[in-house]
Amino acid sequence: MSVSSLQFIVETDACYLGVGAVLMQEGHPIAFISKGLSGKHLTLSVYDKELLALFMAITKWSQYLMGSDAQLRQDLIKVWHNSTMGGYSEMDNTFRKLAGLFYWKGLKEDVVVYIRKCATYQRSKGDHAAYPGLLQPLQIPYTAWSGISMDFFEVAQLFMDQVFKLYGMPENMPPLHLPYMPDEAIDEEVDRRLITKKFKIQLLRFHLARAQPRMTDMANKHKSDRQFQEGDWVYLKIQPYKQVSLSNQDFNKLSTKYYGLYQVLQKVKKVAYKLSLPEQVAIHSTFHVSQLKLCYVILDSINHPPIVDIASPYCSEPAKILERRMIKRGNKAVSQLLIQWKDMSPEQIICCDFLNFSWVLICAFFGCDEVSDDDDLLEEDSLEFDQGFENILVVDNLPVVPKEKFEKLEGVVRKIYGQLGVIKEGGLYMPVDPETQKTLGYCFIEYNTPQEAELSKEKTQGYKLDRSHIFVVNMFEDIEKFLNIPDQWAPPEIKPYEPGEMLLKWLTDEKARDQYVIRAGNDTEVLWNDARQLKPEHVYNRLFWTESFVQWSPMGTYLATIHRPGAAIWGGATTFERLMRYVHPQVKLIDFSPGERYLVTYSSHEPSNPRDTHRVVLNIFDVRTGKVMRDFKGSADEFAVGGTGGVTGVSWPVFRWSGGKEDKYFARIGKNVISVYETETFSLTDKKSIKVENVMDFSWSPTDPILSLFVPECGNQPARVSLVQIPSKEELRQKNLFSVSDCKMYWQSNGDYLAVKVDRYTKTKKSTYTGFELFRIKERDIPIEVLELDNKNDKIIAFAWEPRGHRFAVIHGDNPRPDVSFYSVRSGPNTGRVSKLTTLKGKQANALYWSPGGRFIILAGMKGFNGQLEFFDVDELDTMASAEHFMATDVEWDPTGRYVATAVTSVHEMENGFNIWSFNGKLLYRILKDHFFQFLWRPRPPSFLSKEKEEEIAKNLKKYSKKYEAEDQDVSLQLSEQDREKRKKLKEEWEAWVNEWKRLHEEEKMERERLRDGEASDEEEEYEAKEVEVEEIISVTEEVIPFEESQQ
Known part of the structure; x- marks a missing residue:
């Protein structure tokens, strides 16, 4: 039996017919193996057969000879990392060396794990993790x-x-900032x-x-976040004395950055630990977590932790600061100190970073018992704080509960107020009495937006938690305002009345000019249109007057500007003083009522939860007082067209006003309803909305309280257009429409006619065609006429009524050059039906712009037509002029119909500015402005004259025109005189220039004579005329002549 702790020896042999091997330990055989050779193995050389025997033995007894796969992998990594061949190279280099010779699954992961546990590597390499602690x-x-x-x-x-x-x-240190108090009131x-x-x-x-x-x-x-447990072994980084000095040495990369191992004895704080240091080390044993790094080496393999003598080179104390200097490190200036250390020779003077030196001086040499948790904040990003407290509520009259019931009460409050908005993290705070450890009966709640806080205040004011606890809710800013109210009432200071400029003074201009406002860059400017002088006249300008756009009121009395806190209006002819502010944070759009009595402001706010829709806020202000008459708040779905869209479904204006100066009604569309409000109470008429199933669109008559409604087809129900009288809600007229694809309604400016453009499907449902339904509103029973184009398949590009007239124009056709047709709906003998006046073929037009006075119209080719303009007289059915304003984006008639402006705004990068034209197409002047955003004529109020008086003036126009013709002649003479004066001045400047050079010529005459020995070269007239003849060969021709002919 083998013993794993003893050495194994393998002996092999080979012969012609076979190979064999024996496994031995201490000279005793343990196992035998042999194999006969056949085939191609018989042809091998003796050396190859010996190698084959060795390969067979290692393969058979690999469990004894090679050990486990894991151990083999560790040995290979150790050779290519720890040995002199590896040189403790980094992970990537070690991996590349191994991968060139060996492969196993998870090779790179094994290299990473091994090097992480390498003690030398851990002590030498820096910590690349985010700053610990x-x-x-x-x-x-x-x-x-x-x-x-x-x-x-x-x-x-x-x-x-x-x-x-x-x-x-x-002797005396009186308290500061304490006011005087009488004895009886102390x-x-x-x-x-x-x-x-x-x-x-x-x-x-x-x-x-x-x-x-x-x-x-x-x-x-x-x-x-980095944490250790008691008993963990860690490496210690000693900074920054000698370590910083190594930045200028030749072998900085070979210096050790960490020392140890040392054992964690105690967790002093969340980011401070006490270590077991050797007795000879004269530094404090408590360190910040950023100076420690966990040891990954298996502790069982370490009998005695290596102690690096860090006392001798690093425990010396500073004796003297010799000098301070600034160096450039990257893109920053770093302050360094030149320090002389105790017990060190003058040659060992080193420079240390000032901040690092201060840290170690406090923590290492003066023995701090505790390490501050935020001393490492040497340089941090700047913090951004909220600018106000509009989103904070103060909820009073809460139950006073002990500490045990605190969480329960907090949960109840969070449940109530969390349904009305998103409470910020840590935004619910209940103060606690430090003596009784009970709540104080009120709390602070912070929402994401001020709108959510306002809604919560409105919904929970007077909320009954129980009989004894009824909520009293205030905005945080109101609490601070209440605290600042003085105890003694003081009468308000009465400011002396200072009459301002008359708001309609601009209408009294002696030259009967109109004003317009332009925005270019950060500059907003109001100008007179002085067409007689062929240039604008400056009135008023201001930098950063608005943050987004400006807008005139419908009658030109006010100019509105938009700002982050809300909107403001300005008035006058030249001074433009601010008249009123309207507080609406983050306002985006505004809309005046036709009579200028009310202003509607709109804003939308992104939800804190991405799944929710935008939140919409609408306020209706009284223009003169600035008071909020009614506000509307809710999700974007509630204000979308038809109640079905998201934020893109909210069409502007949300509220549409009835016609006339009275501003009596306004309405908005909802899901299956039209909500009509009256401005007397700002509530629904009859306290309920008009129910209209599937209503898609509506429009007010410009002069009367009449609503036109469009309801699309639904199932077997046809589409229809209805006229509804307000406030009686009586249906005046209805027209059913079939196979309708889309429908648009166009009111004539006097409310006499309503044109309904109806797009219908063909029988195959594959295409559409267009027709018009014309309502005669002022006639009995409101008759309806149907108009179809000569080619009903023509696409309708544009439609426009003549202001205060009976004609309308239509651009139609599918060609690049569509046709323009004019129609009349005038009633009279033999003219009871709509009649076509003319059709203009092949025009470069896609937009129609009628003059406010009627009769004249501009056929404009915008966008793809690059600003083609045709000035057309509809009375004469004749083109007055054709012109071009390249890349024009806007066309605006002045309110009198005398002039028209075309503009190129900043949507194009080139040719920004505007042109002013006469009504008949004559270019008067051109102004170029970089970053041009807006051009708006100042509207005029309706005429104060009666209709009869206007007709009388029109009848006797020639008598009145003599005065203006004389004024025009005077202006022409003045311009001619100015031209003559200009030419005369230029001529005088020319003569002065010539005379100056003549004078200089005469002054230099004497000098010229001196240089020519007294001869006056200017008067030399002696000369000899010679005539020289010069001959030039133009061409040479050679011709061969026969000999006989030459003899003759």
Whole structure:
């Protein structure tokens, strides 16, 4: 029988016919093996047969000779890592060397595990993990001065050194910042101040508890948690004295970074451990976790832990700081100290980093009993804090419970308020009385958004937990505001009335000009359109006036700007003073009512839970007072078109206003309902919505409280368009439609007509065609006419009513150059039906822009047509002009219909700016602006004149026009005079320039004569004219002539 602890010997032999082997221990045979040879083995040489015998023996007795596979793998890795051939190379090099000769499954993993357990490797290699040791927040004190930071000691030391040592203790140190209190009011004032102080301390504790998680998370972003157990063996890193000095030596990579092994004796704190160090080591035995690294070596294989003598080279104390210097390390400046050490020669003077030196000086040489958990925060990322407390609630009148019932009460409160919004982590805080260890009857709740906090306050105000506990909920900012209310009432300061600029003053411009606003870059500017002078006139400009866009009110009285806290309106002709602010955080869109009495603001907020939809907030403000008349809050689904869409389904404006200046009604669409509100009470008319199954869209008449509704087909129910009178909700007219694919409604500006564009399916359901249903609203029984194009398969590209007129235009066709048709719906003798006026063939147009006064229209080719413009007179059915504004994105008529602006906004990177044209297509002037965003004409209010007066003025227009023609002539003469003055000035400058050179010529004449020996070279007229003839051979031709001909 073999003994595994003894050496094995294998002897082999080979002959012509076979091979054999014997396994022996201490000269005694243990096993035999032999094998006869045949076939190709018989032809092998003697040496090959000997090798074959050895291979057979090793294969047969591998369990005795080779050991286990695991041991063999360990031996191979040890040879290629620990030996002189390996040189303790890193993991990748060791693996490449082994993989070139050997292979087994899990080779790389075995190499990684072995090298990790290599003691030499662990002591020599740095720790590449994130900085070990998480931040340990300090306990929040219950009273002031119960916990003092290091800053207090520094102040005290400064007082002792600079005051007490030089001048002694002051006889009187009165308290600072205490106001005077009369004797008779001291008791009441002290009670009040103590109560206020107690509450403010609770507020401070809440703020600290609220900030601690954020600060901890930020501090731990680049840290890792590392913990040890008592009895673990660890390596110790001694920093930074001699270690730092090695950065300038030749063999820095060969220096040992860790020493040990040392055993963990005690866990002092979560990030501090006490080690079992040798007695001769004169440093403190408590270390921060960042200085320790766990040993992976199996402890059974270590009888006596190796002790590295770290005392002799590293325990010397600093004797003197010789010099301080700054060096560049990477992209940072590092401060270093030149230190002379005790018991060391002057040649051993070394430089240490200032921060590292301070750390070791405190922790290693002066024996700190405890290691601070946050002293390692030498440089951290900057923290970002919330800018306000709008998302924090204070809930009062909670039960006062002992510590045992605290978790139960917290769970109840969290359940109630967690349903109304997302409470931040650590956002529920209940103050506790330190003496009784009972809650104080109120708590703080922090939500993700202010909107959630507002909703929770609204929903839980007066909530009955039981008979004795009815919630009183306030916003945190309101509590602070209440605390700052003075005890003594003081009458408000009455500011003297300062009349501002008249808001409609811009309408009284002597030149009857219009204003417009432009935004380019960060600049917003208001200008007069001075077409006579062929240039704009500056009115007002301001940098960073708005954060997103500007918007005129419908009658031009106000200019609205958008900001993060909300919206603001400005007014006037030249001063543009701020008139009112409307608080709505993160507002994104605004909309005025037609009469400018109300302003609707909109914002959407991302949910904290990705599965939820966006939260929508809408406020309706009174424009003049800034008061919120009604707010609407909910998920995006509730405000989506038809109540079925997500955030993209919310169409703007959400609320649509009825026509007219009264601003009496506004409405929004919901799921199977149209909700109509009246502005007198801002509640639903008749306290209920209009139920309309599957309603898809609606629109108000521009002048009357009439709603047009579109309901698509559903099952066997046909689609229909209905007209509903408000507030009676009476259906005035209805039209059923069949095979409908889509439907769009277009009101004429006076509310006289309604055009319904209906896209219908063909019989095969594979394509669609378009027709129009025309409603005559002001006629009896509201008759309806059907209009189909000559080619009903034409695609409708654009449709537009003539403002205050009876005509409309349609762009139709499938070709790159569609057709434009004009129709009239005027009622009268023999004109009771819609009639086509004309069709313009093959136009480069895809948009229609009627003049506000009617008659004139621009056929615009936007986008793919690159800004083609055709100015067309519909009365004469004639093109007045054709022009181009390359890459134009916007076309805007001024409110009078005299001028039109085309603009190229920043959607294009080139040619940003705008052009101003006359109504008949004449380019007046062009302005280029980089990063151009907006161009908006200032609207005008409706005319104050009666219809009869307007007709009278139109009838006698020639009489009034003489005045303006004379003014135009004066302007023309002025421009001509300006041109003459300009040419005269240029001529005078030219003559002055010529005369100056003539003067210089005369001044240099004497010098020229001197250089020419008195001859006046300027007057030399002696010359001789010679005529020279020059002959030039142009071509040479050779011709052979016969001899006979030459004789003749």
